[in-house]
Amino acid sequence: MATTACFVIVSRNDIPIYEAEVGSAAKREDAAQLHQFILHAALDIVQDLAWTTSAMYLKAIDRFNDLVVSVYVTADIHTRLMLLHDSRNDDGIKSFFQEVHELYIKTLLNPLYLPGSRITSSHFDTKVRALARKYL
Amino acid sequence: MPPVGPRSGDAIFANVERVNAELFTLTYGAIVRQLLTDLEEVEEVNKQLDQMGYNIGIRLIDEFLAKSNVSRCVDFKETAEVIAKIGFKMFLGVTASVTNWDADGTCCSIVLEDNPLVDFVELPDTCQGLYYCNILSGVVRGALEMVSMKTEISWIRDMLRGDDAFELQVKLLKQVPEEYPYKDDE
Numbered sequence: 001m002a003t004t005a006c007f008v009i010v011s012r013n014d015i016p017i018y019e020a021e022v023g024s025a026a027k028r029e030d031a032a033q034l035h036q037f038i039l040h041a042a043l044d045i046v047q048d049l050a051w052t053t054s055a056m057y058l059k060a061i062d063r064f065n066d067l068v069v070s071v072y073v074t075a076d077i078h079t080r081l082m083l084l085h086d087s088r089n090d091d092g093i094k095s096f097f098q099e100v101h102e103l104y105i106k107t108l109l110n111p112l113y114l115p116g117s118r119i120t121s122s123h124f125d126t127k128v129r130a131l132a133r134k135y136l
Numbered sequence: 137m138p139p140v141g142p143r144s145g146d147a148i149f150a151n152v153e154r155v156n157a158e159l160f161t162l163t164y165g166a167i168v169r170q171l172l173t174d175l176e177e178v179e180e181v182n183k184q185l186d187q188m189g190y191n192i193g194i195r196l197i198d199e200f201l202a203k204s205n206v207s208r209c210v211d212f213k214e215t216a217e218v219i220a221k222i223g224f225k226m227f228l229g230v231t232a233s234v235t236n237w238d239a240d241g242t243c244c245s246i247v248l249e250d251n252p253l254v255d256f257v258e259l260p261d262t263c264q265g266l267y268y269c270n271i272l273s274g275v276v277r278g279a280l281e282m283v284s285m286k287t288e289i290s291w292i293r294d295m296l297r298g299d300d301a302f303e304l305q306v307k308l309l310k311q312v313p314e315e316y317p318y319k320d321d322e
Binding site for chain 1: 162164168172256258263
């Protein structure tokens with residue numbers, strides 16, 4: 001399991017709709033803001049990269065000290081699953097993204113969920129955290 | 137002894153026209169979503185769904201009678217069995233069971249283990265009072281009313297609220313005697 005990992009889903013309007021700190025390390029107080037900041041800074045790179053490849057998984061696209069940003073964009077290029085991590089487990093991260101993508105699609109299919117709004121479902125949250133434990 | 141109708145809806149279900157389950161589920165979801173947007177109040181949505189179901193039910197009963205070949209039911213118990221075993225199978229593709237009869241046979245529960253309407257659905261906090269499948273209770277109520285049974289139907293269990301099945305309580309209020317709509321001497 002990674003010691004630091006922060007997972008965020010960014011919607012088409014560049015609004016974070018889901019956020020989870022899934023690392024096992026003791027939390028530093030400013031960690032959440034720092035992680036958000038790094039991920040936010042990486043968004044521009046994602047935008048450029050996403051159009052150059054047909055792959056959904058963009059691998060590690062940015063780094064900050066020992067932290068690496070991996071990104072997975074959905075087929076419409078608008079929703080981005082972003083993971084900030086310090087582990088080097090490429091296959092695990094890929095599987096993690098794929099399964100979260102699956103979960104995200106299920107959420108979208110829920111007629112009572114408004115696309116682009118915050119994902120508040122506790123079921124989704126539990127599943128994502130379980131996947132993080134399994135793969136990262 | 138009148139001819140006995142089919143005891144299950146499998147054969148009929150195999151012959152009727154069907155639509156893709158996901159299309160059906162998502163279409164229903166879109167209706168509920170739109171109602172929530174239009175009416176704003178969850179209570180109003182419940183009422184509207186029930187009314188829509190009622191309007192479906194009073195028409196659906198004709199198709200049901202035409203295709204299922206069921207004969208007149210001798211009592212309410214048989215009616216409930218026919219709804220659960222044939223009706224639900226014919227139109228929803230699932231079988232329900234009938235339980236929890238009260239002593240005088242006028243109140244029972246129809247239990248659905250499986251419900252195609254709620255695939256993908258999860259109730260958000262803002263819609264906690266919503267009976268998502270309220271249309272079903274309306275359908276049953278409407279259909280029974282057309283065969284001269286006034287019923288009252290309520291949800292006892294709802295999987296979307298964390299229960300293990302869907303349970304519809306059907307209560308027979310009164311049986312309206314059949315009568316001609318005109319008088320003999322007119």
